Amino acid sequence: MEYNFLDIENKWQKNWEDSSIFCPDKNSKKPKYYILEMFPYPSGKIHMGHVRNYAIGDVSARFKRSQGFNVLHPMGWDAFGMPAENAAIKNNVHPKEWTYENIEAMKVQLKQMGLSYDWSREIRTCDKEYFVHEQKFFLELYNAGLAYKKESFVNWDPVDQTVLANEQVVDGKGWRSGALVEQKKLSQWFLKITDFAEDLLKGLGDLSLWPKKVLSMQENWIGKSIGATIKFKIIGSSELIEVFTTRPDTIYGASFIGLSADHIISIKLAKNNKKISDFIKICKQAGTTNVDLEKAEKIGINTNILVEHPFTKEQIPVYIANFILINYGTGAIFGCPAHDQRDFDFAKKYNLRIKQVVSPNNKEQELVEAFVDKGTMINSEFLDGLTIEDAKLRVIKKLKDKNLAESSIKYKLRDWGVSRQRYWGTPIPIYYSNDGDPIPVEDNELPVELPKKIDFNKNGNPLDSHPTWKHVKSKDGKIIGTRETDTFDTFFESSWYFARFCSPQSEKMFDKQYKDWMPVDLYIGGVEHAILHLLYSRFFTHALKRLGKSHITEPFKKLVTQGMVLKDGAKMSKSLGNTVDPQEIIRKYGADSVRVFILFSAPVEKDLEWNDKGIEGASRFIKRMWKIIYENIESINSSFNKDINTVKDDEKAFLIKIHKTTEKITRDIENLQFNTCIAALMELLNFAYKFKEKNNNEKLFGFFIYQFLQLANPFIPHVTNELWELAKFNKKNINLIWPEYDQSIIEKDEVIIAVQINGKTRGSTPLLFEDESDEDISLRVSKSKDFAKFLEGKEIIKKIYVKNRLINIIIK
RNA sequence: GGGAGCGUGGCGGAAUUGGUAGACGCACUAGAUUUAGGAUCUAGCGCCUUCGGGUGUGGGGGUUCGAGUCCCCCCGCUCCCACCA
Numbered sequence: 001m002e003y004n005f006l007d008i009e010n011k012w013q014k015n016w017e018d019s020s021i022f023c024p025d026k027n028s029k030k031p032k033y034y035i036l037e038m039f040p041y042p043s044g045k046i047h048m049g050h051v052r053n054y055a056i057g058d059v060s061a062r063f064k065r066s067q068g069f070n071v072l073h074p075m076g077w078d079a080f081g082m083p084a085e086n087a088a089i090k091n092n093v094h095p096k097e098w099t100y101e102n103i104e105a106m107k108v109q110l111k112q113m114g115l116s117y118d119w120s121r122e123i124r125t126c127d128k129e130y131f132v133h134e135q136k137f138f139l140e141l142y143n144a145g146l147a148y149k150k151e152s153f154v155n156w157d158p159v160d161q162t163v164l165a166n167e168q169v170v171d172g173k174g175w176r177s178g179a180l181v182e183q184k185k186l187s188q189w190f191l192k193i194t195d196f197a198e199d200l201l202k203g204l205g206d207l208s209l210w211p212k213k214v215l216s217m218q219e220n221w222i223g224k225s226i227g228a229t230i231k232f233k234i235i236g237s238s239e240l241i242e243v244f245t246t247r248p249d250t251i252y253g254a255s256f257i258g259l260s261a262d263h264i265i266s267i268k269l270a271k272n273n274k275k276i277s278d279f280i281k282i283c284k285q286a287g288t289t290n291v292d293l294e295k296a297e298k299i300g301i302n303t304n305i306l307v308e309h310p311f312t313k314e315q316i317p318v319y320i321a322n323f324i325l326i327n328y329g330t331g332a333i334f335g336c337p338a339h340d341q342r343d344f345d346f347a348k349k350y351n352l353r354i355k356q357v358v359s360p361n362n363k364e365q366e367l368v369e370a371f372v373d374k375g376t377m378i379n380s381e382f383l384d385g386l387t388i389e390d391a392k393l394r395v396i397k398k399l400k401d402k403n404l405a406e407s408s409i410k411y412k413l414r415d416w417g418v419s420r421q422r423y424w425g426t427p428i429p430i431y432y433s434n435d436g437d438p439i440p441v442e443d444n445e446l447p448v449e450l451p452k453k454i455d456f457n458k459n460g461n462p463l464d465s466h467p468t469w470k471h472v473k474s475k476d477g478k479i480i481g482t483r484e485t486d487t488f489d490t491f492f493e494s495s496w497y498f499a500r501f502c503s504p505q506s507e508k509m510f511d512k513q514y515k516d517w518m519p520v521d522l523y524i525g526g527v528e529h530a531i532l533h534l535l536y537s538r539f540f541t542h543a544l545k546r547l548g549k550s551h552i553t554e555p556f557k558k559l560v561t562q563g564m565v566l567k568d569g570a571k572m573s574k575s576l577g578n579t580v581d582p583q584e585i586i587r588k589y590g591a592d593s594v595r596v597f598i599l600f601s602a603p604v605e606k607d608l609e610w611n612d613k614g615i616e617g618a619s620r621f622i623k624r625m626w627k628i629i630y631e632n633i634e635s636i637n638s639s640f641n642k643d644i645n646t647v648k649d650d651e652k653a654f655l656i657k658i659h660k661t662t663e664k665i666t667r668d669i670e671n672l673q674f675n676t677c678i679a680a681l682m683e684l685l686n687f688a689y690k691f692k693e694k695n696n697n698e699k700l701f702g703f704f705i706y707q708f709l710q711l712a713n714p715f716i717p718h719v720t721n722e723l724w725e726l727a728k729f730n731k732k733n734i735n736l737i738w739p740e741y742d743q744s745i746i747e748k749d750e751v752i753i754a755v756q757i758n759g760k761t762r763g764s765t766p767l768l769f770e771d772e773s774d775e776d777i778s779l780r781v782s783k784s785k786d787f788a789k790f791l792e793g794k795e796i797i798k799k800i801y802v803k804n805r806l807i808n809i810i811i812k
Numbered sequence: 813g814g815g816a817g818c819g820u821g822g823c824g825g826a827a828u829u830g831g832u833a834g835a836c837g838c839a840c841u842a843g844a845u846u847u848a849g850g851a852u853c854u855a856g857c858g859c860c861u862u863c864g865g866g867u868g869u870g871g872g873g874g875u876u877c878g879a880g881u882c883c884c885c886c887c888g889c890u891c892c893c894a895c896c897a
Contacts, residue, residue, distance in 0.1 A: 225896070682837075799877095
């Protein structure tokens with residue numbers, strides 16, 4: 001019978017669904033394993049990136065299940081978001097309808113891949129049963145002082161007409177629209193992620209199973225700096241200018257004070273000074289892209305204000321300068337040109353003093369650029385001779401005594417702005433009294449739902465222009481307030497969905513099953529979420545712990561970031577026209593072949609180049625597997641117990657190969673090294689073909705079939721299930737068992753050692769018996785004609801023998 | 813500018829973690845089968861070679877009996893962050 005993947009795959013997908021075998025057992029005493037892949041946005045069509053992501057997760061889930069774990073492997077939909085609104089405008093469909101249709105279409109496509117999900121736990125974040133808990137959670141954060149409303153400059157995307165979080169601004173542009181982001185002053189809701197900056201930073205230390213890359217990205221994003229704030233007295237005034245510095249040791253090198261264009265003093269000065277107000281305008285026009293920043297010249301304007309150096313009492317000029325950020329530190333710095341490159345450039349331009357205070361050799365040098373390495377203090381009175389670290393402490397202490405400095409720690413991390421001026425999102429459960437005070441929506445009024453009828457043809461937020469929705473009425477029909485018309489950033493939904501999967505139908509946000517299942521043991525997704533989604537999810541879990549709702553602070557124990565799927569060296573995209581449609585490929589080759597190709601062709605974490613010929617190779621492998629096993633299916637046999645010392649040589653070799661492969665795959669699959677697992681399966685299959693040509697030991701071949709089907713099952717689930725059934729061998733479900741190997745048989749393998757002469761490999765020789773001594777081997781080797789020629793007339797001065805590996809003969 | 817990572821055949825990639833480099837697959841070559849193509853099977857496949865061997869994991873140096881693997885210096889590539897004081 002020919003291998004007919006279409007029938008087989010349909011049959012087993014239906015079988016799995018009907019039998020619910022992939023739903024975890026509630027009363028199980030087995031150890032739990034929670035495996036999750038980042039859930040998709042329901043665009044309507046799966047792409048190769050999804051295929052790869054979910055294939056990786058599925059192999060892990062199937063493997064863990066077969067090893068006896070109670071596996072939670074759910075799937076859901078990140079269902080709020082802008083494409084639904086764009087479709088609504090373009091095609092005149094309701095976002096909800098569009099989204100639900102896409103979900104159904106994508107579910108069909110995912111099911112065609114043969115993924116072992118527990119679909120009974122499916123969640124859609126746009127369902128009120130989901131977001132009601134989010135609204136409640138937000139109010140809890142609000143009551144705990146972790147959510148607040150603030151008027152501030154925010155990143156405004158002029159194309160998408162909405163606010164973006166810092167994390168969503170990439171290279172000065174909106175992460176979706178690519179439009180140049182503007183700064184706009186708006187009143188927005190924020191979550192106090194900065195309250196957790198230190199916890200989130202420390203927590204990274206517990207994430208030993210995360211990729212180093214992601215840890216370092218998060219660390220950089222949190223951006224902790226240890227330093228001090230120092231106050232400078234303005235001469236002729238009682239006012240002070242406070243600056244932040246990580247280098248208080250270089251205080252004697254201070255030659256100017258720099259203020260951001262948005263600093264209060266700058267703004268004040270601009271009011272009565274045209275030159276200054278013009279300069280500030282110029283600063284604000286500057287671009288923020290990489291190229292702009294690299295080219296940007298450091299410019300400034302002298303304010304004619306002078307401050308007093310806290311030790312030398314020298315007068316120091318105050319400049320407004322374009323390279324000082326209002327968003328970091330105090331928006332003001334002291335410039336030390338000798339030891340900071342930016343200050344150095346600035347000083348050169350404006351002829352400011354460059355005074356060296358740190359030196360590698362206790363001497364002044366000609367500085368052509370800032371000296372930023374280690375050294376000792378010079379030209380610094382009481383600091384001279386100290387190390388940088390000691391000098392920092394001394395300076396802070398002395399200024400602290402004068403009330404002019406404090407130790408200070410700053411973070412780059414900003415609070416998370418969650419307000420979005422969009423319709424298709426979770427309504428923020430707040431309304432404003434007629435006096436404008438924010439009032440949380442009462443618990444029994446939740447969820448706040450979106451109005452079904454909505455007009456997208458008006459400018460701005462459709463909720464805002466809705467005729468009635470925003471009016472909050474009392475029981476007697478009086479208007480008592482106005483709803484918040486902003487909705488949440490959709491990252492809000494994805495920051496806790498993993499928790500909801502533990503008890504997706506619970507009346508509460510989650511129930512005691514949260515404790516049973518969390519944390520997620522293995523989380524798989526694209527590295528593009530290294531900061532946004534993964535940082536917010538960690539923040540939420542930390543916050544849940546603080547609110548007493550979670551027993552853990554870190555939601556994801558092990559993280560794997562899979563590489564992208566490329567075609568012609570570039571990420572697949574519609575605009576490049578280099579996409580490959582997974583559905584088409586599945587139709588042509590079957591899901592098993594697609595799974596094998598995508599897992600075999602590159603290690604999980606690396607980018608993968610799509611290759612039409614490669615999938616044919618995968619398909620060929622499965623056909624060969626089908627053929628030889630199908631033709632010999634009745635010989636299946638769960639063991640081969642004959643004494644290994646009595647069987648023929650090639651039988652012994654085959655048996656050892658089977659055990660060795662079992663050992664290798666058991667090890668590699670645990671480490672997610674699926675490419676080498678499949679290579680090992682191919683090798684074993686090739687071995688089986690060669691064996692079959694010359695041997696007819698049915699019992700042994702039957703054992704090969706028994707082992708092979710189980711080993712291949714996580715990768716090639718449809719075919720292995722079909723063959724297992726055809727074998728009518730036993731009632732055990734192949735999806736719930738894993739084969740064993742016998743170490744003592746593996747050790748019976750013939751040992752071939754390398755023969756080196758002066759460290760150069762000259763060939764190899766088999767060990768004649770188990771504990772053959774190095775003396776015996778070297779004697780044997782030196783007599784053998786293969787090696788004697790290298791030793792002729794030479795004196796053997798040393799022999800190095802590595803057991804079962806090699807012998808190295810050193811000659812002179 | 814700061815940080816992280818990576819350089820192995822024509823290509824994707826292996827290498828038990830310091831011990832026979834190139835497993836497995838793709839492509840390619842030859843042969844078998846076939847009217848032909850496709851499919852399948854068999855064999856070959858780093859480079860050079862006077863067929864003895866030489867050489868080879870980006871380049872150079874070092875440690876070692878032995879280095880793709882460890883250390884130092886270059887060269888190149890990728891990703892992330894970025895006037896963050």
